[in-house]
Amino acid sequence: MDNIIMKNMAPKALAMMLLSIVSSTALIGCSQQDDSTETIGSKQAAVQDVDYQASRNNGAWGGVVMSRDELRAPQANIVDASSLPAMADDPSLVKWREKFEGIEVESRYEEANAEARSAGTNTRTVFENTNSFVTTNGEKLYHDSCAGCHMHEGQGAQGAGYYPPLANNSKMQSKYYVIDILMNGFRGMPSFHSMMNDEQMAAVTQYVHSELNNFTDTVTAADVTQLRHDNPPGTDPSE
Amino acid sequence: MKDMLQSPTRRQLLSMIGKTAGATAMYQAMTTLGFASESSFKESMDLKGAPAGASVVILGAGLGGLTAAYELRKAGYQVKVLEFQNRGGGRSWTLNSGDEYTELGGEKVTCDFEEGNYFNGGPWRLPSHHYAVFHYCRKFGVELQPFIQTNDRAYLHRTNHFGGVPQRLGDVKNDIQGHVSELLSKAVNVGSLDRSVNTEDKEKLLEGLKGWGVLDNDYRYVTSHATSKHRGYSVYPGGGLMPNSEPSSTLPMDELLNSGMWSDIYNNYSVHVHEPTMFQPVGGMGKIGDAFTRECRDMIEFNAKVTKINQDDSGVTVDYVDSNNPDGEIKTVRADWCICTIPLTILTQIDINVSAPMKKAMAAVPYDTSYKVGLEFNRRFWEEDEWIYGGVTYTDMPITQISYPSQDMFKEGTGVLLGAYGFGATSYKFNTLTPQERINVALAYGKYIHPQYPKEFRSGTSVVWHRIPWTLGCYGIWSESSRDQYYDTLCSIDNRIVLAGEHCSHIPAWQEGAILSGMDTAKRLHQKAKMLG
Numbered sequence: 001m002d003n004i005i006m007k008n009m010a011p012k013a014l015a016m017m018l019l020s021i022v023s024s025t026a027l028i029g030c031s032q033q034d035d036s037t038e039t040i041g042s043k044q045a046a047v048q049d050v051d052y053q054a055s056r057n058n059g060a061w062g063g064v065v066m067s068r069d070e071l072r073a074p075q076a077n078i079v080d081a082s083s084l085p086a087m088a089d090d091p092s093l094v095k096w097r098e099k100f101e102g103i104e105v106e107s108r109y110e111e112a113n114a115e116a117r118s119a120g121t122n123t124r125t126v127f128e129n130t131n132s133f134v135t136t137n138g139e140k141l142y143h144d145s146c147a148g149c150h151m152h153e154g155q156g157a158q159g160a161g162y163y164p165p166l167a168n169n170s171k172m173q174s175k176y177y178v179i180d181i182l183m184n185g186f187r188g189m190p191s192f193h194s195m196m197n198d199e200q201m202a203a204v205t206q207y208v209h210s211e212l213n214n215f216t217d218t219v220t221a222a223d224v225t226q227l228r229h230d231n232p233p234g235t236d237p238s239e
Numbered sequence: 240m241k242d243m244l245q246s247p248t249r250r251q252l253l254s255m256i257g258k259t260a261g262a263t264a265m266y267q268a269m270t271t272l273g274f275a276s277e278s279s280f281k282e283s284m285d286l287k288g289a290p291a292g293a294s295v296v297i298l299g300a301g302l303g304g305l306t307a308a309y310e311l312r313k314a315g316y317q318v319k320v321l322e323f324q325n326r327g328g329g330r331s332w333t334l335n336s337g338d339e340y341t342e343l344g345g346e347k348v349t350c351d352f353e354e355g356n357y358f359n360g361g362p363w364r365l366p367s368h369h370y371a372v373f374h375y376c377r378k379f380g381v382e383l384q385p386f387i388q389t390n391d392r393a394y395l396h397r398t399n400h401f402g403g404v405p406q407r408l409g410d411v412k413n414d415i416q417g418h419v420s421e422l423l424s425k426a427v428n429v430g431s432l433d434r435s436v437n438t439e440d441k442e443k444l445l446e447g448l449k450g451w452g453v454l455d456n457d458y459r460y461v462t463s464h465a466t467s468k469h470r471g472y473s474v475y476p477g478g479g480l481m482p483n484s485e486p487s488s489t490l491p492m493d494e495l496l497n498s499g500m501w502s503d504i505y506n507n508y509s510v511h512v513h514e515p516t517m518f519q520p521v522g523g524m525g526k527i528g529d530a531f532t533r534e535c536r537d538m539i540e541f542n543a544k545v546t547k548i549n550q551d552d553s554g555v556t557v558d559y560v561d562s563n564n565p566d567g568e569i570k571t572v573r574a575d576w577c578i579c580t581i582p583l584t585i586l587t588q589i590d591i592n593v594s595a596p597m598k599k600a601m602a603a604v605p606y607d608t609s610y611k612v613g614l615e616f617n618r619r620f621w622e623e624d625e626w627i628y629g630g631v632t633y634t635d636m637p638i639t640q641i642s643y644p645s646q647d648m649f650k651e652g653t654g655v656l657l658g659a660y661g662f663g664a665t666s667y668k669f670n671t672l673t674p675q676e677r678i679n680v681a682l683a684y685g686k687y688i689h690p691q692y693p694k695e696f697r698s699g700t701s702v703v704w705h706r707i708p709w710t711l712g713c714y715g716i717w718s719e720s721s722r723d724q725y726y727d728t729l730c731s732i733d734n735r736i737v738l739a740g741e742h743c744s745h746i747p748a749w750q751e752g753a754i755l756s757g758m759d760t761a762k763r764l765h766q767k768a769k770m771l772g
Contacts, residue, residue, distance in 0.1 A: 099668055
């Protein structure tokens with residue numbers, strides 16, 4: 001879809017578009033520059049039309065695959081992606097987008113945004129995939145991390161070894177005990193030091209403390225900050 | 240001229256670093272594998288002269304334990320191996336058609352593939368320098384075939400770049416090389432590198448950049464027949480009156496930089512553990528575990544769950560129960576020595592009398608998370624439609640990667656893809672899903688790389704390592720600091736007990752690490768046993 005939009009754009013418009021993307025992503029850490037400044041990227045974009053399907057299609061045309069006549073006919077993509085919904089509109093992804101927590105950002109394709117604006121709707125947003133915990137909802141954090149081992153009901157599990165239950169577990173009375181284990185790991189359990197921030201650790205601790213058990217302390221990010229240190233055991237500061 | 244070139248270049252580079260740092264963090268867990276050092280295997284072992292009647296009990300029938308069992312029996316020891324599972328080989332394991340297992344939490348995972356298809360839920364590829372693995376494969380008759388890690392026709396994919404369309408690895412590699420060569424040659428030409436290179440070097444450098452980056456006479460990287468000679472044509476050369484060849488278009492540099500695909504190349508391809516040639520056993524990685532099990536079969540007692548390890552001045556007593564009936568009768572085995580390869584996740588929960596520093600070391604190694612999903616399809620569309628024969632596609636979607644089978648190429652009919660494999664927070668999330676949900680996720684995202692998925696899907700299976708009852712995790716995570724503090728202690732012989740396994744190696748997660756640990760442990764234990772007579 002996007003490649004068609006790109007194809008139909010005048011090279012100059014395309015260059016402007018790419019330029020604006022480059023400049024908006026490159027403001028970090030060095031002198032700002034006029035948007036009209038020529039860059040290697042813009043120079044090349046100006047002289048070439050980008051067909052995103054080309055990389056996959058290349059090599060399909062000619063040789064044993066197509067005759068000269070066939071080659072003159074309009075080219076189809078080798079893989080028909082036309083039935084694919086846009087990711088943002090894909091019903092089969094709704095649940096998983098929430099589970100895997102992409103971050104919603106404005107589309108980097110200004111054309112799509114312009115279309116949306118002219119139609120009076122919001123600018124097009126897209127999902128940036130992440131490999132991280134984004135939410136600060138303690139219940140979600142529990143079901144996205146702890147539940148892998150301690151199970152969704154907090155009942156734990158038993159195999160050659162065991163994962164202790166977190167529900168109805170008197171040890172969960174001390175919020176500091178829970179935070180300490182999240183921060184430092186415990187025996188085979190990895191530390192969440194670099195995977196969850198103070199607010200997230202507080203939220204998931206609160207869930208374990210109050211929802212899986214009936215304890216009534218309030219857990220705050222400040223409680224976690226108190227126990228946070230630079231180098232948790234089992235991780236390497238140089239990595 | 241100078242200003243025009245320098246400033247944007249720096250700007251671009253900073254933007255690039257930002258992008259790649261993000262991607263690097265994303266693949267952090269994977270690159271920890273890349274830190275693994277080269278195998279220290281030198282030659283086959285030939286231990287001789289066990290003290291008369293000396294005995295060893297080995298806990299765990301994975302590759303570490305069975306290597307030690309095999310070598311020590313050869314040296315003359317009486318060896319008994321206790322194994323929790325009803326099979327040997329440990330993580331050297333393949334799910335074959337018809338297999339099933341129950342994971343922690345009680346869910347059943349099935350493998351309903353067509354006969355002959357399989358899925359490696361754990362290790363799946365062998366680097367050329369894993370000499371110890373190859374040594375035992377040769378010895379035990381495990382047939383190996385090439386494993387294709389790098390295939391320029393596989394894809395790199397970013398959801399929000401290149402319109403979400405996957406780009407061929409070869410295109411990305413060639414174009415990054417070309418663009419960087421162009422930039423660097425410009426820097427050379429305007430004298431930016433005059434402090435680093437003399438005039439003669441400069442000429443050679445320019446010549447090299449021109450050839451390596453496929454630059455034109457003005458040192459520009461632009462679409463041409465020359466660039467197509469490297470990245471491939473849009474219309475390939477044919478015969479007779481077939482169409483004339485046409486060059487393929489190079490990808491724009493800014494989009495390449497912004498996409499972060501560069502990081503895939505140095506994180507996943509140009510690391511020594513993924514360097515071509517790689518290998519895999521014919522018929523699945525489990526063939527290695529099976530071969531070790533076959534060679535050691537008469538020493539192994541299956542379904543033995545160890546409950547207590549107690550050493551005294553003259554030997555070690557191990558209590559165990561039937562894995563399927565843990566409340567049943569406690570059995571006991573006694574030996575002069577004990578090699579324990581039980582994963583530390585489990586060992587730290589077992590009653591064992593070792594020294595305080597050893598206990599501390601055992602508790603200092605957390606186990607990493609990982610997930611894999613195998614997907615079987617009606618036909619090999621990646622080959623038939625897209626000319627992808629083996630290799631790995633990397634994406635920023637939660638599935639992280641798709642790997643194409645290195646075996647059975649050009650076969651009519653079904654094939655199995657590795658449809659998801661990753662680490663980090665995404666892996667924790669995968670570990671919380673039901674087996675069916677994992678397959679659903681792999682299909683829902685994977686179709687954006689291969690739209691053929693919905694039509695061709697047959698069946699799927701998966702392994703999430705924190706739910707595997709006999710490991711409770713994937714492999715031991717070490718850091719420089721934990722190695723400094725605990726590694727030597729963990730590997731030392733604690734009176735009559737010594738640990739072995741991938742967690743006692745500098746190559747964690749790899750079978751080579753487990754085997755080398757088994758060999759080294761057998762050797763050191765033998766020395767000590769001989770010394771004490």
